[in-house]
Amino acid sequence: MYEIVIYTASKKEYASNIMDFTCISNYVDRKFCIDYCEAVNNNQYIKNLNIIMPDLSEILSTGYFYTNTPDNINNFIFVKAWCGVPGNTALTDILPLLFTLSCVKDVRSILKLHNIYY
DSSP: OOOOEEEOSSOHHHHHHHHHHTTOGGGOSEEEOGGGEEEEGGGEEEEOGGGTOSOGGGOOEEESOGGGSGGGGGGEEEOOOOOOOTTOOTTGGGHHHHHHHTTOSOHHHHHHHHGGGO
């Protein structure tokens, strides 16, 4: 069983609009926005994955900007920027990796190796 959590450095209103536009709101269990990020220099925001679940062995983060989770790089899956245009497969391209991760006890053991290539 999976829990889908959206954690973004965007404002809540923006994230909600995107979720509504893409029709994923019904699939999302929890949502964390910029209010849950730590602001650092140059308007950069750091996400603390521990607020989702203290045991990070079952947490993965996706995005095209890994510096938002510098303390949890082994929980990160790089994806190309997704802009919602037809033919953009950035999110579906990671499905084989997600299926693999569903079979392991600690996602970091696989993501650590996967991230070597990105």
